[in-house]
Amino acid sequence: MAKTKTQYVCGACGHVEIKWMGRCPGCGEWNTLIEETVAPVRTGPVTGVRMQPMPIESIPPQTEQRVRTGLAECDFVLGGGIVPGSLMLIGGDPGIGKSTLLLQLSQSIATQNKRVLYVSGEESANQIRLRAERLGTVHQNLYVLAETDLDLVVESATALKPDFLIIDSIQTVFRPSLTSAPGSVAQVRECTGVLLRLAKQQNIATFIVGHVTKDGAIAGPRMLEHMVDAVLYFEGERHHMYRVLRAVKNRFGSTNELAVFEMHDDGLREVSNPSLLFLSERDRAVPGSAVVAAMEGRRPLLLEVQALVAPTGFGTPRRMSTGADHSRVSMLLAVLERRLGLQVQASDAYVNVAGGVRVDEPAVDLGIALALVSSHRDRPLAAGDLYIGEVGLTGEVRTVTRLAERLREAHKLGFTRCFIPAGQSLSETFSGLEIVPIKSLQDAIQRAF
Structure with missing residues (x-):
């Protein structure tokens, strides 16, 4: 019987070592190396269509058809709306209002005769229904799935063919084929890769919710931010009514825009004149x-x-x-x-x-x-x-x-x-x-x- 091989991966930068170390040689952080099981390398013939290099002038230009979110401030940050097939990551402190914002976006997109699949790994379907009733976001085109098995999520998304997919959150979903625990570096990296392929192949605009560390950065390997098309931060003081949505990465727009919202009992409201x-x-x-x-x-x-x-x-x-x-x-x-x-x-x-x-x-x-x-x-x-x-x-x-x-x-x-x-x-x-x-x-x- 073959012996299972393990390695130690840094949770901050993804650096790999064959033995545990107190300090990561890659980024210098302490106590971030996590043990993982090394999956066997698959060998076999290369399949797929071989791409050939071509002059950039011969590539036909395309203008992306954006989907309006219904919140003008959110469209402003995204560069004009949501691009179909894009993968976006949103992070923020616990309780800041990430799920509230995404539910409001889901309801607005659902009213445009588009299907939305909301996958929650932290709440039950009944809890999401209660929040949706409070926010007034109940709609027949909004589907809810309380599941953490990513293979089942992909199967459901393939069958439903939604236009908009929300994963809340990436740290709670997992692939059964990996022995690592949910939220580990291997699971986060693999799950994000699967969602990236699903978004591009099925042309599904996908939002991923990510947890943040005590320093305010998105938890998990830095590779997570490199894989997605846009990285958004939802910020604000818990004791203030104001919330700020800013983009730190956006392949389809500017990264210097900012949107201001005001938190109320019935959800987030746009602030058109923040200075006043x-x-x-x-x-x-x-x-x-x-x-x-x-x-x-x-x-x-x-x-x-x-x-x-x-x-x-x-x-x-x-x-x-x-x-x-x-x-x-x-x-x-x-x-x-x-x-x-x-x-x-x-x-x-x-x-x-x-x-x-x-x-x-x-x-x-x-x-x-x-x-x-x-x-x-x-x-x-x-x-x-x-x-x-x-x-x-x-x-x-x-x-x-x-x-x-x-x-x-x-x-x-x-x-x-x-x-x-x-x-x-x-x-x-x-x-x-x-x-x-x-x-x-x-x-x-x-x-x-």
């Missing part, structure tokens, strides 16, 4: 508050940045940021301390982007810096001011991209004055919006107060 929503609860007469213009793909977002500078009660001051890059906040504090003489080395500093949104572009540096100065001096900034600009280590204000779109959004929402980098060229004028060119952070503080 994020600024609706802003108190304009409080020190430490500034409005910045961030770009998410082609969409400008006006967000409120809040800062609090207070004397520390410990030997080492605390630096905390929520929604903003912690490293950039620390850099801005060092610039304020060194270049402007602002005494913050003995003070705690807290920065928060209101609404639970995360921004990481440098164009919000000027607003964060002025919010910190406003809190430190206990003097509020002007209510109708907007701040755009990147701050360098010498205190200079540097240019940003897509300035016209940011100013257009500010003009639409009624802002009266905007601080922009002095080196930025602007051909468009906005009536009622004063443009203030700024060369340095010191110049901005003098003009703002």
Whole structure:
């Protein structure tokens, strides 16, 4: 009897070792090597049609026929709708609303006289029916299958021939031919490969739900994100009503788009003007508050940045940021301390982007810096001011991209004055919006107060 061979595969990067190691040599992560059984290699004649290389000019162009999801914000992120035969991966924290979003998409697609198969490996059919009744997504073209055996799922999908397939989630389904447990590297990789072939051969648009790790990345091998056509992240704070859908990979559209939803008891609702929503609860007469213009793909977002500078009660001051890059906040504090003489080395500093949104572009540096100065001096900034600009280590204000779109959004929402980098060229004028060119952070503080 042949001895069963085993190997150890890293759950983070897919690196393979013949013996267990505490640290993966491939990615450097600790305790990620998982034991797997090596399947025998199949040998035999090569079957199939042999493809021949051809000039790219001789390949006939094709325009994909997209299916509208019924949610304009979701279509915006996907690049105009769902492409038939595509394989998409969506990840997010537990309870954030991934199943709710997919059920609403299923109902909208089902109303277009298209069949939808919802496969759940985590909930029973009765639980899905209860959620569908609460969301108002019950439809005769929506089919539900509570199954974890992927072979049976493929058999059911082949017989039903749906236009849209949802797998919730990839970590719960398994192939019986593999001895690994569901959710292991081998099972996730093999199941995704089977679903990829099914989507391409049957021309079925497929959504895969993926679990995320404590760091926010999709669990499983990194190869999982390479195999699919699109990778979407559904994000948001559990204690906030707002949810953000962003694409980090999209073979059929841009990867810089963002959609904002609002969670209610009856499901998710689209937010057509996120800037107005994020600024609706802003108190304009409080020190430490500034409005910045961030770009998410082609969409400008006006967000409120809040800062609090207070004397520390410990030997080492605390630096905390929520929604903003912690490293950039620390850099801005060092610039304020060194270049402007602002005494913050003995003070705690807290920065928060209101609404639970995360921004990481440098164009919000000027607003964060002025919010910190406003809190430190206990003097509020002007209510109708907007701040755009990147701050360098010498205190200079540097240019940003897509300035016209940011100013257009500010003009639409009624802002009266905007601080922009002095080196930025602007051909468009906005009536009622004063443009203030700024060369340095010191110049901005003098003009703002």
